[in-house]
Every structure is written in C-alpha cells, then in structure tokens.
Amino acid sequence: MHKSLNEIAQHLPANVLAEDCPSRAILQHVTSRWGTLILIALAPGTLRFAELRRRVQGISERMLAQTLQVLESDHLVIRTAHEVVPPHVDYALTPLGAELAVRVLSLAHWIEENLPALQEAQT
Amino acid sequence: MHKSLNEIAQHLPANVLAEDCPSRAILQHVTSRWGTLILIALAPGTLRFAELRRRVQGISERMLAQTLQVLESDHLVIRTAHEVVPPHVDYALTPLGAELAVRVLSLAHWIEENLPALQEAQT
DNA sequence: GGAAGAACCCACATTTCTGTAAGTATGCCG
DNA sequence: CGGCATACTTACAGAAATGTGGGTTCTTCC
Numbered sequence: 001m002h003k004s005l006n007e008i009a010q011h012l013p014a015n016v017l018a019e020d021c022p023s024r025a026i027l028q029h030v031t032s033r034w035g036t037l038i039l040i041a042l043a044p045g046t047l048r049f050a051e052l053r054r055r056v057q058g059i060s061e062r063m064l065a066q067t068l069q070v071l072e073s074d075h076l077v078i079r080t081a082h083e084v085v086p087p088h089v090d091y092a093l094t095p096l097g098a099e100l101a102v103r104v105l106s107l108a109h110w111i112e113e114n115l116p117a118l119q120e121a122q123t
Numbered sequence: 124m125h126k127s128l129n130e131i132a133q134h135l136p137a138n139v140l141a142e143d144c145p146s147r148a149i150l151q152h153v154t155s156r157w158g159t160l161i162l163i164a165l166a167p168g169t170l171r172f173a174e175l176r177r178r179v180q181g182i183s184e185r186m187l188a189q190t191l192q193v194l195e196s197d198h199l200v201i202r203t204a205h206e207v208v209p210p211h212v213d214y215a216l217t218p219l220g221a222e223l224a225v226r227v228l229s230l231a232h233w234i235e236e237n238l239p240a241l242q243e244a245q246t
Numbered sequence: 247g248g249a250a251g252a253a254c255c256c257a258c259a260t261t262t263c264t265g266t267a268a269g270t271a272t273g274c275c276g
Numbered sequence: 277c278g279g280c281a282t283a284c285t286t287a288c289a290g291a292a293a294t295g296t297g298g299g300t301t302c303t304t305c306c
Contacts, residue, residue, distance in 0.1 A: 014235035017164060019181035022242060023235045024160075030234070031154035033293080037147075041140060049253050058142035060295055065254060074241050085302045086252040096240055103233055107226040111153070112137035112146045117219055118197050119145060156263085172283055183265055188284060208272045209282040 029074055030100065034059055034067040039093070040108055042077065043101045046092040076100060152197055153223065157182055157190040162216070163231055165200065166224045169215040199223060 014023040029035050034056065041047065041055040053064050068091060071077040076097035082088040093101055111118070137146040152158050157179065164170065164178040176187050191214060194200040199220035205211040216224055234241070 014238045016231050016235065017160060017178055017180055023231075023238050026234050026238070026241055027159065027231060028156065030230070031156075031159055033151065033154075036150065036154055037140060050251090055140055057140055061254075062256095062296085063294065066294095075243060076241075081253090084252095086250095086304090087254075087301085089253060096237065099237075100230070100233060103226065103230040107153070107223070107230060108139050108146075108150060110223060110226055111149050112139065114219065114222075115137045115146050115149070118149055118199075120198060184284075185266085185286095186264065189264095204283090207282095208274090209280090210271085210284075212283060 026074055029070050030076070030104065032067065032070075034063050035071060036104055036108070038064070038067055038071065039076070039097065039101045039104050042091060042093050042097070043105055046090050049089055049091065052091060071097070149197055152193050153199070153227065155190065155193075157186050158194060159227055159231070161187070161190055161194065162199070162220065162224045162227050165214060165216050165220070166228055169213050172212055172214065175214060194220070 015021050016024045016027050018024070030039065037056045037059070038052065041052055047055065049064070053059060053061065056064065059067075068077060068079065072079055075094055078092050078094050080090040080092070082090075138144050139147045139150050141147070153162065160179045160182070161175065164175055170178065172187070175191075176182060176184065179187065182190075191200060191202065195202055198217055201215050201217050203213040203215070205213075
C-alpha cells in the first residue's frame with residue numbers, strides 16, 4: 001500500500017525556511033513583537049495579568065490578552081483562572097514553554113550584552 | 124560634578140523589557156518576520172542576493188533588500204558589492220552576526236524538533 | 247452611595263508591514 | 277538591434293498589527 005502525502009510529510013524534518021512548514025508559523029508567534037517579551041517576562045515564574053502588563057513595558061491590554069491566547073494555543077503558556085470576584089488569573093510557562101524560554105533568553109541577553117557593539121557608529 | 128542622565132544610562136544594564144531600551148529595537152529587527160529567517164539562511168555561509176531569495180522561501184525582493192539593510196545597519200550582516208556588470212553582491216554574517224545566529228538557530232531547531240508537541244490537539 | 251479593582255472583550259481608527267508591478271544600469275550574446 | 281541577466285529602488289495598494297476608548301461583572305473599602 002502507498003503512503004499518503006500526509007504520512008510522508010510526517011517524517012520529513014520540519015524546516016522554517018520552507019514556506020508552508022507549520023514550524024514557521026510557531027516561530028512567528030514566538031518572535032512576534034510581544035510574544036518574545038512575554039516569554040521573557042514569564043521566565044522567572046508565574047504572574048498575573050496586571051503584573052505581566054507592568055513588566056512588559058509598553059504593551060496594551062489588548063495585545064497582552066491576544067498574544068497570551070496565541071501562546072496558550074501553542075502550549076507554551078498555561079492560563080489558570082480562579083473563579084473569584086474580582087477575577088484572579090495566573091499565567092505561567094508550560095514545561096515546553098520553559099524550554100523555549102531558555103533559548104529566547106539566551107538571544108535577548110546576548111543582545112543586551114552586545115548592545116554597544118551593535119549600535120556602533122552608524123555611517 | 125554630577126553625572127548626566129546619559130552617563131548614568133550608559134552603565135545601566137540593557138533590558139529588553141524596558142520600553143525605551145535600544146536593545147528592544149534590535150531584538151525587534153532580529154525577530155522580525157524575515158530577519159530571523161535571513162540570519163538562519165546565512166548561517167552556513169555567504170550567499171548572493173538571488174540565492175538568498177531562493178533559500179528564504181516566500182520572501183519578496185523588496186522585503187529581502189529592506190531587511191538586509193536593517194541587519195547591515197546593526198552590524199550583523201556585511202554586504203560586499205563587486206563592481207561588475209551584471210552586478211554581483213555577496214551577503215555574509217559578521218562575527219557578531221554569527222554569534223547571534225547560533226542563538227537563533229538553537230531557537231528555530233528547538234521549534235522544528237518539538238513541532239509535534241507544539242501542535243498537539245487544539246481543543 | 248460611590249469609587250475602585252481585576253481581567254478581560256468589542257468596535258473603530260490608525261499605523262505599520264508586506265506584496266506587486268514597473269523601472270534602472272550596463273555589457274554580452276546572437 | 278533586441279533581449280537577457282543581476283541587484284536593486286520606487287510608487288502604489290492591500291493586508292495585518294496595534295492602539296484607544298468604552299463596557300462588563302461583582303465585591304470590598306470609604
């Protein structure tokens with residue numbers, strides 16, 4: 001019996017340089033303007049919505065809520081709502097998210113440390 | 124004598140979570156839709172414009188040229204134009220860019236390898 | 247009684263990003 | 277002479293991302 005295209009695709013290595021590889025979409029989420037910063041802010045531990053908003057300076061409520069939903073759907077962040085009034089919602093990295101965050105932090109820290117070299121005299 | 128705000132800022136550690144820290148702008152460049160992919164494509168070595176365009180599937184000439192200029196201004200990529208006709212231009216990572224690319228690749232590879240877990244049954 | 251607080255959602259306006267199509271220069275090839 | 281090739285640039289247009297302001301719910305504090 002022949003294998004379906006899907007079955008074959010399953011075993012092909014993912015490649016972000018390929019236009020239609022699903023990995024590219026996730027890379028996009030992670031490297032989105034606010035996605036990266038949210039991952040970084042959550043790295044040290046669980047935070048509530050308002051606190052997260054304060055850490056990720058400059059983000060609007062709308063973007064925070066929206067980006068969190070995307071990260072949640074990628075299984076990188078977990079949302080825990082406590083049914084009380086006023087609302088109390090916690091956001092944390094999943095184990096998967098934590099692994100990713102390590103890479104993101106490494107990237108961000110490198111930039112922070114090499115900032116002087118990066119912004120040297122632009123002609 | 125008192126220190127100017129600038130002098131003080133110079134010694135403050137860079138922080139991407141701070142709204143006006145220049146490191147955030149660079150992070151933005153690197154994590155931009157095409158910036159990341161270009162860095163990845165250049166990691167194995169020097170490429171010409173057209174070849175780069177073929178590797179980064181889906182990018183338009185416009186975006187490739189534009190993004191390359193940004194990365195060049197951040198000292199992450201070097202452009203070498205050979206004055207011949209037809210034009211011949213090479214793009215390569217700078218030593219700085221190569222260091223960054225390591226981090227970017229680590230991020231991308233992790234996503235590629237964990238793709239199955241990331242896209243598991245979305246409710 | 248009125249205000250404040252939490253974590254949102256929604257409509258609307260605007261800014262920013264991205265793509266498409268066309269144009270530029272110049273020498274070689276047929 | 278006409279066309280091709282390379283690496284762009286520019287104008288224009290449509291799509292996508294982002295911000296703003298207002299509303300919601302229920303309870304505690306003054």
